[in-house]
Amino acid sequence: MIENQKNYLTYPKGIMSWLLTLDHKRIGLMYLFGGLAFFFLGGLLALGMRLELAAPGNDFMSNDTYNNVYTLHGAIMIFLFIIPAIPGALGNILLPLMLGAKDVAFPRLNLASFYLYTLGALFTLYTIVSGGVDTGWTFYTPYSTTSTSNVIPMTMGIFIIGFSSILTGLNFIATIHKMRIPGLTWYKLPLFVWALYGTSLVQITATPVIAITMVLLILERLLGIGIFDPALGGDPVLYQHFFWFYSHPAVYIMILPAFGIISEIIPVHSRKKIWGYKFIAFSTLSIAFIGFLVWGHHMFTSGQSVFSQIVFSFITYFVGIPTGVKIFSWILTMYRGQVSFTPPMLYALSFLFLFTIGGLTGIFLGAVALDIHLHDTYFVVAHFHYVMQGGTIVAFLGGLHHWWPKSMGTMYNQTVANICCLGVFLGFNGTFFPQFLLGLRGMPRRYATYDPQYADLHSYSSFWSAILGLSIFIAIMNLLWSLRKNNKLDPGTNPWGAMTLEWTHTTSPPHPHNFEEEPVLEHGPYDYDKVIVEPTFKK
Amino acid sequence: MAHQHHITPLSTYLTIAATLLFLSGVTVWVSYIDLGAMNIVIAMLIATTKATLVALFFMHLLWDDKKLLTIFVMSLMFLGIFITITLLDTEFRGGVNPEVKNPINKRAAFYDSLPLTDTHGNPVDEHGSSHPEEDEDHH
Amino acid sequence: MSHDNSSPSSLQHHFHDVKQQYETAKLGMWAFILTEVLTFGGLFVAYIVYRSWYPEMFINANLLLDVNKGLLNTVVLITSSLTMALAIWAIQKKNKNLSLVMLILTFILAFMFLGIKYLEYSHKFEVGQLPGEYYSYMGPEIAHINNPHIFFSIYFMMTGLHGLHVAIGMGLIGWLIYATAKGNLHSKYYTPMEMIGIFWHLVDLIWIYLFPLFYLIG
Numbered sequence: 094m095i096e097n098q099k100n101y102l103t104y105p106k107g108i109m110s111w112l113l114t115l116d117h118k119r120i121g122l123m124y125l126f127g128g129l130a131f132f133f134l135g136g137l138l139a140l141g142m143r144l145e146l147a148a149p150g151n152d153f154m155s156n157d158t159y160n161n162v163y164t165l166h167g168a169i170m171i172f173l174f175i176i177p178a179i180p181g182a183l184g185n186i187l188l189p190l191m192l193g194a195k196d197v198a199f200p201r202l203n204l205a206s207f208y209l210y211t212l213g214a215l216f217t218l219y220t221i222v223s224g225g226v227d228t229g230w231t232f233y234t235p236y237s238t239t240s241t242s243n244v245i246p247m248t249m250g251i252f253i254i255g256f257s258s259i260l261t262g263l264n265f266i267a268t269i270h271k272m273r274i275p276g277l278t279w280y281k282l283p284l285f286v287w288a289l290y291g292t293s294l295v296q297i298t299a300t301p302v303i304a305i306t307m308v309l310l311i312l313e314r315l316l317g318i319g320i321f322d323p324a325l326g327g328d329p330v331l332y333q334h335f336f337w338f339y340s341h342p343a344v345y346i347m348i349l350p351a352f353g354i355i356s357e358i359i360p361v362h363s364r365k366k367i368w369g370y371k372f373i374a375f376s377t378l379s380i381a382f383i384g385f386l387v388w389g390h391h392m393f394t395s396g397q398s399v400f401s402q403i404v405f406s407f408i409t410y411f412v413g414i415p416t417g418v419k420i421f422s423w424i425l426t427m428y429r430g431q432v433s434f435t436p437p438m439l440y441a442l443s444f445l446f447l448f449t450i451g452g453l454t455g456i457f458l459g460a461v462a463l464d465i466h467l468h469d470t471y472f473v474v475a476h477f478h479y480v481m482q483g484g485t486i487v488a489f490l491g492g493l494h495h496w497w498p499k500s501m502g503t504m505y506n507q508t509v510a511n512i513c514c515l516g517v518f519l520g521f522n523g524t525f526f527p528q529f530l531l532g533l534r535g536m537p538r539r540y541a542t543y544d545p546q547y548a549d550l551h552s553y554s555s556f557w558s559a560i561l562g563l564s565i566f567i568a569i570m571n572l573l574w575s576l577r578k579n580n581k582l583d584p585g586t587n588p589w590g591a592m593t594l595e596w597t598h599t600t601s602p603p604h605p606h607n608f609e610e611e612p613v614l615e616h617g618p619y620d621y622d623k624v625i626v627e628p629t630f631k632k
Numbered sequence: 633m634a635h636q637h638h639i640t641p642l643s644t645y646l647t648i649a650a651t652l653l654f655l656s657g658v659t660v661w662v663s664y665i666d667l668g669a670m671n672i673v674i675a676m677l678i679a680t681t682k683a684t685l686v687a688l689f690f691m692h693l694l695w696d697d698k699k700l701l702t703i704f705v706m707s708l709m710f711l712g713i714f715i716t717i718t719l720l721d722t723e724f725r726g727g728v729n730p731e732v733k734n735p736i737n738k739r740a741a742f743y744d745s746l747p748l749t750d751t752h753g754n755p756v757d758e759h760g761s762s763h764p765e766e767d768e769d770h771h
Numbered sequence: 772m773s774h775d776n777s778s779p780s781s782l783q784h785h786f787h788d789v790k791q792q793y794e795t796a797k798l799g800m801w802a803f804i805l806t807e808v809l810t811f812g813g814l815f816v817a818y819i820v821y822r823s824w825y826p827e828m829f830i831n832a833n834l835l836l837d838v839n840k841g842l843l844n845t846v847v848l849i850t851s852s853l854t855m856a857l858a859i860w861a862i863q864k865k866n867k868n869l870s871l872v873m874l875i876l877t878f879i880l881a882f883m884f885l886g887i888k889y890l891e892y893s894h895k896f897e898v899g900q901l902p903g904e905y906y907s908y909m910g911p912e913i914a915h916i917n918n919p920h921i922f923f924s925i926y927f928m929m930t931g932l933h934g935l936h937v938a939i940g941m942g943l944i945g946w947l948i949y950a951t952a953k954g955n956l957h958s959k960y961y962t963p964m965e966m967i968g969i970f971w972h973l974v975d976l977i978w979i980y981l982f983p984l985f986y987l988i989g
Binding site: 270298302317319323324325326328330331338386389390396397398399400401404405449538 | 699706707709713714717718720721722723724725726728729731735736737738739740741742
């Protein structure tokens with residue numbers, strides 16, 4: 094281990110060394126704080142919605158205001174938090190470390206990615222302060238081509254953030270292919286790397302299409318080109334094809350990194366070799382590929398041809414299979430392991446429960462006959478919150494708790510963290526399970542008010558949303574509180590006894606250049622059956 | 633540092649360039665012959681041949697690591713998926729309900745206010761005589 | 772391979788050796804080409820869909836495009852691909868001056884392409900063949916077409932996006948001329964020239980499809 098106390102947080106010094114950094118760990122940290130800031134903003138918008146919906150009638154939001162709130166909530170959460178957060182924050186910090194590399198393939202491009210994210214975020218903030226946008230995050234035409242709200246700045250923001258995503262994906266692909274240490278073959282990689290690889294492939298292939306779609310939408314508004322607006326001779330369903338060709342693979346951009354985090358947490362906190370390594374690795378690639386074939390299942394009520402409905406529905410059923418393979422592999426990993434109920438593990442267990450519900454309900458929606466009734470109801474809202482929040486965000490929180498000691502060199506209060514995890518689990522189920530019932534009973538989404546028969550379920554949902562919000566807030570504050578002075582861990586700390594390169598060959602926090610000398614690979618990432626790595630935890 | 637052990641010979645470059653120019657001429661020539669639906673097929677075949685020559689020789693894919701060729705082919709494959717599956721919708725509208733096959737308004741509304749013009753873009757009156765532009769108010 | 776084995780100034784610190792750096796750059800460049808194919812691809816989808824719905828729109832409206840200018844642009848772009856490739860060949864053969872000549876020729880040909888495009892566009896603007904709601908040409912050729920503005924919208928978007936890439940390529944080639952003249956690029960390190968060359972060939976590739984699809988149908 095390195096004798097001097099230099100780590101990437103403290104060296105080099107000065108604000109310019111951060112703003113112009115080429116260190117992937119610093120860039121990751123900046124993504125982390127940017128992402129958390131937008132998570133917070135999106136969360137406030139959500140709580141505002143739940144407050145409005147707690148009772149029927151327009152309590153404090155007009156319908157127009159409500160339209161703006163849910164649009165911004167969706168766009169901010171998806172484009173400014175969920176899509177960039179795990180690859181941008183955890184991916185950036187960890188990927189080179191897991192590969193034994195000194196940095197990503199293209200460090201300057203990495204910084205450019207972050208600044209594009211920032212620029213896109215500024216466009217979004219401008220949209221908010223200049224009157225908002227009320228089309229829904231999906232910007233369906235012809236409303237989005239004729240709405241008087243600020244569609245163009247918002248879509249410009251998404252266009253720019255798209256490039257941030259593309260460049261990150263490009264960087265990671267090149268890094269994973271080319272920057273591994275000798276002996277680190279594909280099948281010895283941590284599964285988080287496989288997850289980032291699959292995500293990056295989807296990012297570079299799908300995101301260009303949302304970019305061109307946003308351009309076309311802007312031109313339709315500015316010039317009336319006539320591609321998407323029926324009044325101009327266009328076809329609104331074509332817009333939906335363009336939009337969902339990206340946005341369906343985008344949900345895999347959101348979930349694959351989360352799967353990767355779970356694949357790291359479970360073997361470590363069960364002190365057991367992962368079961369089905371190759372199953373998990375190849376299921377990642379299968380999901381990435383099949384995800385490109387199913388986008389029309391978002392369009393079952395749009396008026397597309399019945400023939401394509403059948404095709405999309407049929408293929409949609411296949412995409413659940415590789416996901417199921419992963420769930421079984423994780424469960425089999427825990428079986429006969431020494432499971433410790435640490436915060437990361439509790440989040441991983443929550444993930445298994447919540448994501449399974451979310452994934453299953455997605456399969457329900459894949460049946461055309463069922464979707465005709467459930468489309469645009471709260472059933473869909475519940476489904477995607479179970480996968481995006483119960484899935485990705487829970488996994489993200491788990492990953493933060495797992496890698497916090499490594500990347501920050503401090504340990505948070507684990508009791509508080511566990512209580513917050515329980516609060517998240519209960520709050521989440523309390524908020525969103527009633528929404529399945531609301532949807533089945535016909536409550537439409539994107540409505541500021543509703544008939545009295547839905548009032549009870551809405552009030553439960555709103556109550557538990559406060560618990561959920563509070564728990565997430567305290568969980569993050571607990572993490573940040575650990576950064577106080579004089580709370581540093583010994584740099585050699587490995588509190589979970591993990592055995593991937595970022596734990597075994599770097600200090601906590603890591604040195605600016607990652608490794609004193611290039612690591613020599615000694616064992617696989619989860620060889621708990623062959624190697625003993627004792628947890629160490631010293632202050 | 634150059635790591636191409638292989639430097640493409642000058643003769644290869646010149647031959648390929650000549651072939652590309654030749655094929656460009658062919659495609660123009662064929663376009664003047666009416667072959668019905670085959671015109672577009674032949675035009676695309678010629679274009680694909682030219683594109684293949686550019687990719688393999690000018691872009692060096694023939695001699696490079698096969699991963700790079702794979703990336704390029706995959707990009708075309710995903711584009712193909714986008715096109716094909718979208719066409720499964722657009723080509724089969726009206727399969728169950730014939731009335732949804734065509735748009736309600738075939739012509740965009742703004743055409744109602746546009747006068748006929750001659751080939752120079754000057755408006756034409758009812759007698760068919762054209763009036764060269766006198767004012768800017770054209771739209 | 773005979774090259775300078777001690778760390779050349781072109782080797783970045785996070786790479787082991789120049790071979791790794793070169794191969795990584797190439798992989799990154801081709802991944803970027805993939806994104807460009809998908810971006811233009813979206814516009815090709817719009818073309819294909821509207822063409823299959825309104826074949827008469829494309830077949831007749833294309834009468835309003837100048838095949839000669841299109842063919843000339845094709846020749847210009849193919850030649851510029853050749854000169855770009857020869858610029859790299861020359862630098863591999865350690866002939867800096869020939870490489871510079873080839874790069875300058877490529878630059879001039881790119882400029883010619885944009886010049887011819889400018890002539891085409893300005894004619895269309897004069898007669899009112901503009902994209903979207905600005906369209907006003909109602910001449911005899913398009914008498915039986917319902918929405919000619921859609922054809923011109925697609926035409927301007929695809930050739931416009933392509934033209935933008937030509938302009939960006941010109942900027943990059945200009946930088947190559949500067950770097951080569953200064954001696955920063957030479958027979959032992961010319962990776963940027965190769966990468967920009969790949970980009971330039973892609974620009975040529977896209978035009979190879981745009982030319983028949985717009986100018987030769989009907």
